[in-house]
Amino acid sequence: MSAQRPKILIIGGGFGGLFCARRLAKADVDVTLLDRSAGHLFQPLLYQCATGKLAIGQISRPLREEFAPYPNVKTLLGEAIVLDPDAHTVTVRRPDETEFVIDYDVLVLAAGMRQSYLGHEAFARWAPGMKTLDDALEIRQRIFTAFEIAETLPPGPERASWLTLAVAGGGPTGVELAGQIREVATKTLANEFHSIQPEEARVLLFDGGDRVLKSFAPDLTSRATQALTELGVEMHLGVHVTDVRRDGITVTPKQGGPDQQFAARTVLWTAGVEAVPFARHVAEVLGAPTDRSGRIQVEPDLTVAGHPEIFVIGDLAGREGLPGVAENAMQGGLHAATCIRRDLEGRPRRPYRYRDLGSAAYISHGHALLQLGRVRVSGYLGWLAWGLIHIAFLTGVSNRVSTVATWLASIARPGRFHRAFMLGAADRPEQRYTYSTSDLPAEGHAPGS
Ligand SMILES: Cc1cc2nc3c(=O)[nH]c(=O)nc-3n(C[C@H](O)[C@H](O)[C@H](O)COP(=O)(O)OP(=O)(O)OC[C@H]3O[C@@H](n4cnc5c(N)ncnc54)[C@H](O)[C@@H]3O)c2cc1C
Numbered sequence: 001m002s003a004q005r006p007k008i009l010i011i012g013g014g015f016g017g018l019f020c021a022r023r024l025a026k027a028d029v030d031v032t033l034l035d036r037s038a039g040h041l042f043q044p045l046l047y048q049c050a051t052g053k054l055a056i057g058q059i060s061r062p063l064r065e066e067f068a069p070y071p072n073v074k075t076l077l078g079e080a081i082v083l084d085p086d087a088h089t090v091t092v093r094r095p096d097e098t099e100f101v102i103d104y105d106v107l108v109l110a111a112g113m114r115q116s117y118l119g120h121e122a123f124a125r126w127a128p129g130m131k132t133l134d135d136a137l138e139i140r141q142r143i144f145t146a147f148e149i150a151e152t153l154p155p156g157p158e159r160a161s162w163l164t165l166a167v168a169g170g171g172p173t174g175v176e177l178a179g180q181i182r183e184v185a186t187k188t189l190a191n192e193f194h195s196i197q198p199e200e201a202r203v204l205l206f207d208g209g210d211r212v213l214k215s216f217a218p219d220l221t222s223r224a225t226q227a228l229t230e231l232g233v234e235m236h237l238g239v240h241v242t243d244v245r246r247d248g249i250t251v252t253p254k255q256g257g258p259d260q261q262f263a264a265r266t267v268l269w270t271a272g273v274e275a276v277p278f279a280r281h282v283a284e285v286l287g288a289p290t291d292r293s294g295r296i297q298v299e300p301d302l303t304v305a306g307h308p309e310i311f312v313i314g315d316l317a318g319r320e321g322l323p324g325v326a327e328n329a330m331q332g333g334l335h336a337a338t339c340i341r342r343d344l345e346g347r348p349r350r351p352y353r354y355r356d357l358g359s360a361a362y363i364s365h366g367h368a369l370l371q372l373g374r375v376r377v378s379g380y381l382g383w384l385a386w387g388l389i390h391i392a393f394l395t396g397v398s399n400r401v402s403t404v405a406t407w408l409a410s411i412a413r414p415g416r417f418h419r420a421f422m423l424g425a426a427d428r429p430e431q432r433y434t435y436s437t438s439d440l441p442a443e444g445h446a447p448g449s
Pocket of ligand 1: 015172
């Protein structure tokens with residue numbers, strides 16, 4: 001380390017980066033927290049934003065605001081693109097495509113994962129994933145636009161396909177999204193249309209396994225399945241989504257048998273994750289082994305072998321038994337910061353031990369699952385516990401207060417107060433007034449026609 005105060009560069013202001021920077025906020029170090037979106041995003045509530053229950057400002061917080069009280073923590077907007085491990089520098093791209101360089105003594109990589117289409121990148125054109133605020137806003141636009149378009153069509157197959165929404169992936173995100181879309185259809189929009197009956201909208205949930213929510217105990221899963229069925233979510237298990245098109249999807253049974261076609265004009269993808277491009281680059285330049293999804297193999301203290309100055313934390317840390325959940329990222333962030341502080345004090349680092357503090361999943365209004373060791377709760381009690389946990393971890397007091405207020409208001413009235421979505425204009429080629437630019441026929445379509 002240099003003679004000045006050690007320079008700590010944290011890449012990623014998600015759960016891992018945020019908790020690491022917080023723990024270092026009063027230490028004798030200079031921290032730079034770099035994020036390509038300049039804000040901390042509370043991903044576990046993204047689906048509520050996508051379905052109009054919460055606003056984007058309620059589930060995100062500017063990192064600059066979060067760390068304003070701490071003079072030793074500098075937050076920067078930019079995307080890390082090149083690591084030079086010999087020079088101890090990272091090259092960063094600004095949104096205007098110019099670049100700058102940051103040097104470090106210790107690097108903490110907390111850049112997370114992105115949506116993976118499991119080798120079918122072409123699906124992304126028709127089926128947005130859900131990892132970022134942009135994704136949530138795009139999904140919101142697609143869901144509410146689908147009902148609007150259906151309203152203008154005569155009864156028939158075209159209208160039915162707009163009223164069929166498909167979700168790929170039966171993990172917590174897929175389940176939460178599917179349940180919320182049915183609630184939008186049956187509660188929020190129920191009395192607002194003249195031509196269509198929104199409650200007749202079909203929500204199809206596809207998963208390759210034999211049950212949804214595989215990370216939960218089977219008894220909790222069956223209760224969730226029952227609640228989803230009562231809500232009207234149609235579950236298709238043991239199938240792989242093998243094609244996604246403009247007007248529908250194809251699924252193939254895992255055990256063999258004929259393909260099935262579903263006419264669905266809204267397809268949402270939650271089926272897989274992979275390391276962000278910068279993490280793949282870091283693994284390559286360090287010669288660090290990765291797993292299939294690009295998680296970087298780490299030593300017991302969460303550093304890369306041969307590089308005690310480079311930590312990898314959160315979703316990107318590849319070690320047996322570390323789950324891709326917020327709790328692991330938060331604990332990893334605290335652990336890396338503690339190692340840095342111990343280095344300063346000349347004390348040895350300790351290995352990282354993940355403590356499982358349980359998991360929760362929202363099914364529908366008044367129903368959630370909570371699993372903590374042998375404690376398993378579902379239904380109303382699970383829902384209350386789920387709400388308390390999420391409020392406790394939401395970043396920023398004002399976000400907590402306004403989220404509680406919004407939830408209480410939506411208990412009193414089944415409305416969604418953040419349904420606004422944006423459509424472009426005919427004269428804006430980058431965002432034109434069509435359902436989406438990718439929805440246009442490939443050729444011969446004049447803008448605005
Ligand atoms: C929809 C959804 C629902 C979820 N629900 C739950 C849940 O209920 N419970 C739970 O425990 N977990 C849940 N998770 C998982 C949880 O959110 C993740 O495990 C957690 O966010 C991982 O934290 P992280 O710090 O590793 O990465 P992230 O939180 O993903 O943060 C990574 C950050 O790095 C930034 N970044 C990426 N690349 C670069 C770059 N090149 N340069 C600069 N910055 C970069 C990103 O902008 C981002 O801010 C959910 C995830 C999603 C997507």
